[in-house]
Structures are given as structure tokens and as C-alpha cells.
Amino acid sequence: MDDYRVVNRESWDERVAAHAASPDYKLAEFARDPEFISDVVRFDLPRLGDVSGLRGVHLQCHIGTDTISLARRGARMSGLDFSGPAVEQAQGFADQLGLEIDFHQADVYDAVEVLGAAAYDLVFTGIGAIGWLPSIDRWAATVSGLLKPGGRLFIREGHPMLWTLDDATDKLEVGFPYFETREPQVWDEGGTYVETDVEFQHTVTHEWNHGLGEIITALIKHGLQLTAFEEHDSAPWIALPGKMTKDPGFAEWRLTDRPERLPCTYTLQAVKL
Template sequence: VVGVDLSGTSLEKAQGLAERAGASIEYVQSDVYAAPEALGGRTFDLVYTGIGAICWLPSIERWAQTVGRLLRPGGRLFIRDMHPVLGSALAMRVAEDHPDRAQQPWITGPGSVAVALELPYFEQPEGVVWDEEVSYAGEDVVVQPRSVEWNHGIGEIVMAVLRAGLELTLLEEHDSAPWEALPGVMVEDEHGEWRLRDRPERLPATLTLAAVKPV
């Protein structure tokens, strides 16, 4: 098992967890796009990309090509990550009534908080810049509070995987995410998954994709 991450601090934490668990894991510090070279050209049976990974990558195409290089024939890709619809959403208070609410009373009314698509859905050359005093990892003040995120549409993700020579075996959308992505409008279930408090069927929060490299 080999783990790759850009952050040396994250890898130190991961190494400590692995040692406490008695797991033998090799950790390599590298830019994701440079992983094939950093790993010496080795190939693997499985490439796993976890929650909150691809939003830091400016090119989903380069990510998929990298995955293709890391897999040996018959090897599998598995990813669960934020759905691009959630990536484009913000929770905002509604100022005006919608004319269709007379027919569809479940439409969010004035004064209430609604989910609005305000951020890019499709991959853009320039990412969305955030300046925040704390990170999602905890409450400690961060030294460099600026981060840049990129969203990638479903079609962009799927086609990038196919163009990398992989065969799609699974694509599912889920109405929940393992973090409170939209504070104030989501509730947590007994499994630690968060979904919209009202009408969760409105929002695809995460996606799961699996693919295989042909033999």
C-alpha cells in the first residue's frame, strides 16, 4: 500500500496513524500529477481517490491520465468525492417570493435559506479563491489562509476517465456527504453522513465512480 500527498505534514500524521494501527504503508510526498515519476514507474492494482481530493486539481483530464499510468492492466480506480452540483452550491437567504410557489408550495419562500447555484459547475481555467482563517481540518489558525478550488462537471470527469483508456464500471450519485458542506441546512445521520434537512432529494452531494484498466 502506497499513499501519495502533496503535504509533508499530512503524511507525517498519516504515518503516525499507520504505525499505531500496525499497518505497513509507504508514504510519498509528491504533486499528484508527478506521482508516476515519484513512484518510480510502479503500477498498482487499485488507485483510490478519497473525499475532497479533485477539488484541488485544476485539470481533471491530467488527473485521469495520471491514474491510467498508475494502474496495471486489470487494475481498478475507485473514487468517492463531492458532486459538482454541491461544489457549485451555496446556502443563501431568499429575498423575494417565487411566482411558482403558489402552485408548488414546497419552493423556499422569502426569509428562508435556500440552496443556490452560485459557483462554477464546469471546470474553469481560474479556480475559486477562498481566504479563511481556519481550515476544514480543525480550528487552529492557518499560516496561509488562501486556497484555490476547481469544480469538474460529471461529463468532464467521466470523459476524462474514458479518454485515459479506462472502462467505466460504476457511477452513482448520493444525497449525502461525510461533512457538513452547507452549514445550517444539513442534518447528520447515525452514520456520520450529512444531507439537506428539507427535501434532500434536491441535491446530489457526492458521487462514486469506479473504472477498470483493460487487460
């Protein structure tokens, strides 16, 4: 089996330029309006609350639009990602916007060594991040290591039930693991989740699902206390093509037919004891 980090990094490195140019990441809006923030962060503003003055780090930050959004809400942000081109893009764009954000290239499991132990009031991670990691226990240990006592984890993620569904069928059919597995699910897909005409060469990825119980148990094991948990029937991308609709005035996608059947994403918060 190839090293998952090498395989996945090649895929993400290649997609950086296409994502930065895509209208879905809205870099033009960020540049035009100093108050503009990402749809992902805006969705969770009622749950985030006031982050002014907090020392925060965004793990697996990609090109940094959520990191920038948190900085615009007053947090003193760092970002970390394993992709060199992503970090270069994020740092350059933050500098262009006049924001003091430091971005670092490193594997997420090395974050404490790179960024410092017990250094942060807030660890943030967004949608489509933890599925690239083989061990949710190691991730939880990393989060715990980064947080000061009383510091908060804030994660919005794709729901593990959503990740089990086979979108190649007409029905909602469970086709993939719900729980973490030793071996990854290996995919070979040429596209990406944003609007682009780019044809990619690196199309193989290695991914893992992590059940809600596994995530919560790992956080508790590593000294965090769950403080909030909410499931959502929507996602900020078309997770199931042909089966989802975006309602007028709402930034996210739900099942067109009886959306109450499926949790698409969740928001979880926990505090370091």
C-alpha cells in the first residue's frame, strides 16, 4: 500500500490552483469586501460566538478561507496544512488582505511539535478534513496537545452517515464503512467538489470514515469534555449529486426528497479540562 500522505498530498497539491480560481471559494469577494467571510464560518456564527482575541489554529486549513474568516471575526489565527502549494496560496492571500496570519506546512499529527503545546484557545477544523486521517485517536491527542486548559475545539464536519452512502445508486444505499477501518477506502476520481474545468492527473486518494462514537470517545480519552453537539440536514456542497436541492435564500444543500431522513453534517464543541 502506498503511503497515504504522499498519495493524498499529490491530489491536494494539484487542486490548489483550481480551487483558488473557482468561484465557489469566492476569493474575489474576500478581496472586494473586508467584512466578507466564508459560508462555512457564517453558518456556524451562532455556535462560534465571540472569538475576538482568541489564539486560534485551523487544522487542515487548505487555502485558508475559513482561517481568514475567523481572523476577520477577531481571532489571532494560525493555519496548518500538509500541502505546500496550499500553504503558499493561503499565506499569500492573507498577506494581500493585510491579515496577520501565520500558515505552516506540516502533517496534522505533527501539529504540536510544529506549533507548540498548550498554545491555543481555539482549535478549529472544517468540513472534509478528518476523513483523510487514519486514526481519530491520534487526531484527538493532537487537538488536546494544542489546547490550553479551558481551550475549545470547534469542528464542523461531514456526517459519518453521509460518508457511508453510495451516490452511484438512485436510492440512499449504505455501501461504505461507518466505523474507522485499518485499511483506507481507495478512490480514483478525476473531479473535485468545486466548479472548475481543470482536468487532474493525480486522481487516487486514500480516505477513512470515523463514527460519531469513535470521535467523541477519543476526545474524552484525551481530556476533553463535550459541551455542544448538533446534527444538520444540510451540507455546503452537493454531497449527493442529483438528490439534493439548495433552497432560495439558504447557502447549503439538502436532500430534495424528505431531507429529515439524513444528517449531512454536524457541529461539535469540546473543552480541554
